[in-house]
Amino acid sequence: MIRFENVSVTYDGAAEPTARGVDFTIPEGELVLLAGPSGAAKSTLLGTVSGLVPHFTGGTLRGRVTVDGRDTRTHKPRELADVVGTVGQDPLSHFVTDTVEEELAYGMESLGLAPAVMRRRVEETLDLLGLADLRDRPIATLSGGQQQRVAIGSVLTPHPRVLVLDEPTSALDPAAAEEVLAVLLRLVHDLGTTVLLAEHRLERVLQYADQVALLPAPGAAPVLGAPADLMAVSPVYPPVVDLGRLAGWSPLPLTVRDARRRAGALRERLRDRTPPAGREAPEVPAPLPRPPAVHRWRRRRADPAAATPAAVAEVRSLAVRRGRVQALRHVGLTVAPGETVALMGRNGAGKSTLLGTLVGLVEPSAGTVRVGGAVPHRTAPRELVRRVGLVPQEPRDLLYADTVAAECAAADRDADAEPGTCRALVSELLPGIADDVHPRDLSEGQRLTLALAVVLTARPPLLLLDEPTRGLDYAAKARLVVVLRELASAGHAIVLATHDVELAAELAHRVVLLAEGEGIADGPTPEVVVSSPSYAPQVTKILAPQPWLTVAQVREALR
Template sequence: MIRFENVSVTYDGRPEPTVRGIDFEVPEGELVLLVGPSGVGKSTVLGAVSGLVPHFTGGTLSGRVTVAGRDTRTHKPRELADVVGTVGQDPLAHFVTDTVEDELAYGMESLGLSPAVMRRRVEETLDLLGLADLRDRPIATLSGGQQQRVAIGSVLTPHPQVLVLDEPTSALDPAAAEEVLAVLQRLVHDLGTTVLMAEHRLERVIQYADQVALLPAPGAPLTLTSPAAAMAVSPVTPPVVDLGKLAGWSPLPLTVRDARRRAGDLRDRLAARSPEIREPRTSPAEPRPATPPRRRWFNRTARPAAPQSPRTAEVRGLTVTRDRIRALHEVGLTVSPGETVALMGRNGAGKSTLLNSLVGLITPTRGTVEVHGRTPHRTPPPELIRHVGLVPQEPLDLLYADTVAAECAAADADAEAAPGTCRALVTELLPGVADDTHPRDLSEGQRLTLALAVVLTARPPLLLLDEPTRGLDYAAKARLVTVLRGLAAEGHTIVLATHDVELTAELADRVVLLAEGEIIADGPTAEVVVSSPSFAPQITKILAPQQWLTVAQVRQALV
């Protein structure tokens, strides 16, 4: 169905090909997972299937890519639209209409399908992806994860023979990601759809792959092999595989179920040991206002406050209503210096809205927000930047210069930092990126990392991150964790909204769980995630009922 024959791609102005000598075939009705570190050219390989490379990206493609017998060099993307459906890393770049239902119908309208067929397929896709309640919503009002599901749905409705997906679960909560992957598996198994997918969160997807296409390094040859064989040699591996290597299991497990079946001896060895649990540096929350609860069975009064401690930010009774939709309801939250707090919850729970309120991008409908004694939405940006910084889900919202060097110079000037401060952070977080690289030429994960360096240049006491690991491989994530731990040790407060349960396990002192705009749990990471089937990391699920969170904890205990 998809065939690469000695394919190399060189972009204009680049001395070396981004990918070189790619040669492999994806049979009809298989799901092939494209795996490799950030920046090795996975998005380029995917773009070559849809014809976006080189017709829209420019550059030179040598060799031959065929999809259902059509050569992508001689067929432009619109001439492949009935065969290939593509979802990129940025769903906003994908949308052409204003509402969910219109977006799901647009691709079918372009292909001239009858209204009766379009109606049936829209309804089927709304149900498949859990979007029925959002059908009339403006796309601009959706959360990032909801937009991701709409983008996936819009390419499913035309029933393409081939789906090309770039980080399809990166913005989804664990439950939504499982639903999307289950839909993809049904398409592959029941309808014979061919799927080529790149995804850094291997813990979510490796068990669904029929084969793995491994790109181990820039310019290296691609290897097509079984998932187990690929994970044995891959430079990027999920926690379940890392635990298998630590325990000496062979063959390596790829799923939590496989690992649990073999973990009895390991649990026995760990039974007499206890993981080092990071405790929150402050009480989880102040008592909330005595307003009537939305659910009678839910007692919204938090535990009593601990003795007063220095506070970086304080939120009291925060309610935010936007476009007649209540995004937050009577939220109370206090964070202190040196604390790392993870905001978790399903897509649309209000995590991004809370972050945007802390940085002054949203004016509260009711309640108060204070950061270092200042009201963010009333504080001039040049002053506010020295107290709070936000790395948004869409890094291009922060990046406006033509080169990495220009971005860094502007960040140094805005923060009144010594020249080279931002560039040093980029080198630490994103090694190997040249000064003259345009931010739009970076991968999604690389752009996020550059945006983080820009924000960190001002060294704000309160650092806010919205899905900071989208597009990051495990090595890049480890570098990010090291930097954030260092900032926390220096007294910076870090609040991150994330669906990445493995990042939360590695980094967070405390988890705040939101649902429908309300805080439903707030406590130490181990206490909250161990009791949650949806938000527990892989190691916790494998070694339960013991409260281990990470491979690093297990390794340290076995030393």
């Protein structure tokens, strides 16, 4: 169905090809997972299948890519639209209408399908993706995860023979991600649809892949093979594979169920050992200490103007109403210096709205919000930025310069930081980003890293992150965890809204669960996630009833 014949892609101005040596065939009716570290050209390869590369992106494509016999060099994206459905990393750039139902129908209207067919397919897709209650909602009022489901649904309604998806579950909560993947499996198994998808959260997708196309490094030729075989040599792998490598299991397990069947001996070795009690946040707030002098970006003192109060942030009886939607109700939250809190819950539960109130972007309908003693929505931005910083779901909202170097220089000036502070942080989080690269030419994960560095340059006492690991591979996520832990140990409070249960297990002192705009759980991470089937990490599921959270805990216990 999809044939790559010695394909390479070189973008204008680039000294070396972004992708090279791509030569393999994807049969009809298979789900193929494109895996590899950030910047390994996964999005570029997906773009060659839809025709976006090179017709939209520019550059030179050598070799040939054919989809159902059509050469993408001679067929532009609109000439492939009846065969290939594409969902990119950014759902907002995908939408052309205002409401959910209109968006689901738009692609079929463009193809001239009969109204009766369109109506039936819209209803089927609304049910498949759990969007029926949102059919009349303006797309702009949806959460990021809800928008992701609408974007996927809009390419499903025309019934393409090939689906190309870039990070399709990155903005979805665990339950919604399982629903979307179940839909993709039905399309593959029942209709013979060919699915090619790139995904960093391999723990969600790996078990469903017929084959894996592994890009081991930027510029390296991909290797196509069985998932278990490639996970044995892959530089990126989910916790279940990491645990299997640690335990010496062969072949490596790809699912929690398979790992549980093999874990008896490992559980016995761990029986008399206990995991750490958990990363405890400081109970008594103390002034922010000077960060450790490890790197230049860490040597700045926390802003003395933002004196540490009894709590960095306090939310009491908070309610937020947006039009007809009650986004938050009766929410309470206190965050102490040095504490890391993970906000979790279904898409649309109110996580991003809560972050918005803390940074002054959303005005409460009732209740109180205080950050560093200030009321965020009544505080001037220049003053508020010294108290709280937000890395949003869409990192491009923070990026406006023409190069990475210019973006970092501007961040240093805005934060009154030592020159090079922002650049050093970018290099630590995701090495290999050149100074002269335009932010729009970075991958989604790389743009997120740059936006995080811009915010961290000011070292605000309260750092807010909305889906911070979206688009990050495991190595980049591990580096992010190290940076955030050091910030927390230096007294900075961190609140992150995330669907990444593995990140919460690694990083958070506390987990706060939201549902329908209300807080339904608030407690130490082990207590909350171990008891939750949806939010338990893979290691917890494999080694239950023993309360282990991460592979790192197990590795340390076995030493």
